[in-house]
């Protein structure tokens with residue numbers, strides 16, 4: 001019995017550098033630019049259409065784009081994840097208030113900008129209020145509820 005060769009091939013289009021999968025019996029036309037592949041560059045052979053699909057979509061994401069995408073996700077997570085707010089609060093409470101233990105919205109915004117923290121100042125203050133760390137004074141001013149006993 002002859003060994004069956006895989007039913008699908010992955011071709012790299014010589015005209016537009018697009019990877020595409022095809023059944024080994026179908027035509028060698030690139031689905032993206034339509035170019036008929038005279039000397040098809042067979043990148044891979046697979047025997048299952050799901051594998052083919054995954055491989056093709058993976059190959060068509062350029063490597064640098066993939067890293068870029070991952071980095072962007074990581075950065076936005078680091079800067080906007082509410083969990084990090086909890087880590088940030090002690091830092092903010094230490095750094096932002098003046099010598100009287102008072103903090104205003106403007107100072108907090110300046111601090112956030114300086115540290116490249118992309119969180120909403122009001123949200124931070126709200127959280128501090130809920131946590132019982134800040135007491136609202138007149139206007140846009142808050143006082144630290146002292147932790148020293």
Ligand SMILES: [Zn+2]
Pocket residue numbers: 013014015016017018030031032033034035
């Ligand atoms: Zn093409």
